[in-house]
Amino acid sequence: MSMKVKTRQVDGVTILDLSGRITLGEGSITLRDAVRDVLAKGSNKILLNLGDISYIDSSGIGELVSAFTTVKNSGGELKLLNLTKKVHDLLQITKLYTVFDVKDDEATAVSAFTK
Amino acid sequence: MSFTLDSSLASVNKVEQTAEDYAERAGFDEDTVPNIAMAVREAAVNAVLHGNAYDPEKHITASFETTAEALIIRIGDQGSGLDPDTIPDPLAPENILRGSGRGIFLIRAFMDEVNFRQLHPGTELTLIKHRTPAQPGT
Numbered sequence: 001m002s003m004k005v006k007t008r009q010v011d012g013v014t015i016l017d018l019s020g021r022i023t024l025g026e027g028s029i030t031l032r033d034a035v036r037d038v039l040a041k042g043s044n045k046i047l048l049n050l051g052d053i054s055y056i057d058s059s060g061i062g063e064l065v066s067a068f069t070t071v072k073n074s075g076g077e078l079k080l081l082n083l084t085k086k087v088h089d090l091l092q093i094t095k096l097y098t099v100f101d102v103k104d105d106e107a108t109a110v111s112a113f114t115k
Numbered sequence: 116m117s118f119t120l121d122s123s124l125a126s127v128n129k130v131e132q133t134a135e136d137y138a139e140r141a142g143f144d145e146d147t148v149p150n151i152a153m154a155v156r157e158a159a160v161n162a163v164l165h166g167n168a169y170d171p172e173k174h175i176t177a178s179f180e181t182t183a184e185a186l187i188i189r190i191g192d193q194g195s196g197l198d199p200d201t202i203p204d205p206l207a208p209e210n211i212l213r214g215s216g217r218g219i220f221l222i223r224a225f226m227d228e229v230n231f232r233q234l235h236p237g238t239e240l241t242l243i244k245h246r247t248p249a250q251p252g253t
Contacts, residue, residue, distance in 0.1 A: 024160055025124050058157055058217040066214035086149070093224050094217055095206050 003027035003053075005034045013045045013110045014038045015081075019052035022060030031060075035067045035078075044076025045113045049106070051082030061090060068100060077101075081109050117178035122167035122192075130177045131156040134188060137179045141186045141246055150225040151186065151244055157218040158190040158240045166192025166238060176239075185227075185246055191239040199231045 003020040016034055021027050038046055048067070056064075064080070071078040079101040083091070091097040103109035116133070120126035134155035138148040159175065167173035176191040203210050205217045223229050228243040 023156075024127070024164065057153060057160070058221055059160070059215070061217055062214040065212055069212055069214075090221075094220070095211060099211060 003030045005030060007034070007038070009043075010106070010110050012043075012115075013047050013113050014043045015047045015049055015106070015110075017049045017052070019054075021055040022053060022063060023055065023057045024059035028059050028063040031063050031067060035070060039071065039074055039076070044071055044074050046071055046076065046078045047081050047103075047106075047109050047113075048078065049081045050084065050087055053084060053087060056087055056090060061094060061096065064100070065096065077113055079103060079109055079112065081106060117176065119174050119176050122163045122169050122171065122173050122175060124163070126175060127156060127159040127163055130159040130175075130190065133177070133179060137181060137186060137188070138244070141181045143186070143244070143246075147244070151242075154222045154225040154242055155188050155190065157222050158188075158242060161197070161218055161240070162190050162192035162194075162238075166194030166197070168194065183246070186244045188242045189239055190242070191234060191237055193234075193237040195236060196233050197231065197238040 003018060003022055003026065006017040008015050008017070016038070018031065022031055035046060068078050081103050083102060088097070091100065101112065103112065120129065131152050135148060135152040138151040143151060159177065162175040163169065167175060173193040178189045180187045199219065202219050203216055205211070205213065205220045210216060222242060226242045227245045230241040232239040232241070
């Protein structure tokens with residue numbers, strides 16, 4: 001199953017609800033394009049909801065890191081929401097868990113963005 | 116079982132699925148099976164992307180063997196060769212925000228043994244996961 005993205009706005013934060021697989025090829029490219037689209041529209045507060053991501057490989061992890069640095073370099077913030085156990089474990093193994101700001105509650109995540 | 120496959124993402128998916136099937140039949144638990152499948156996927160991605168660079172003239176090979184002691188998977192490519200000693204540490208502070216370079220690290224994290232063999236041309240990775248005596252599969 002390829003990755004799907006739904007975009008919504010909550011209190012000035014763009015939430016990308018991702019589902020499926022973030023892997024080399026389509027999934028990674030879809031995520032890259034989605035983040036670029038948000039930035040191009042002038043929003044730089046992005047919350048990636050990974051609750052329905054069933055699988056991520058090293059390319060997908062790399063794409064999350066690239067999204068994080070791209071948004072940060074644009075003066076914005078990118079946070080992660082609702083990690084599955086698998087994604088959580090992968091971010092722990094790769095020591096990226098402390099790089100990202102990870103939340104497990106949407107309201108808390110939205111309020112954590114700089115106003 | 117062994118395959119010779121095109122340098123494509125479809126081949127990566129086939130190798131990953133086969134690894135998952137072998138790991139399940141070998142009796143690995145529900146946490147270990149996806150880790151083995153991911154390690155094999157990463158090896159196949161390396162072969163297709165970094166080894167053969169999607170060259171339609173080049174192929175990857177994949178073989179799967181279950182012994183009483185271990186699941187043994189070999190992935191080969193026809194690229195310019197990979198020296199494991201030159202792979203940057205993705206956990207180093209200067210590399211932690213890189214957008215790539217975590218594949219071999221994850222393979223090593225999830226398998227018990229990872230061996231590199233130069234094929235001239237190409238590289239073959241042997242991935243080994245030891246079975247425990249309690250595992251009933253064959």
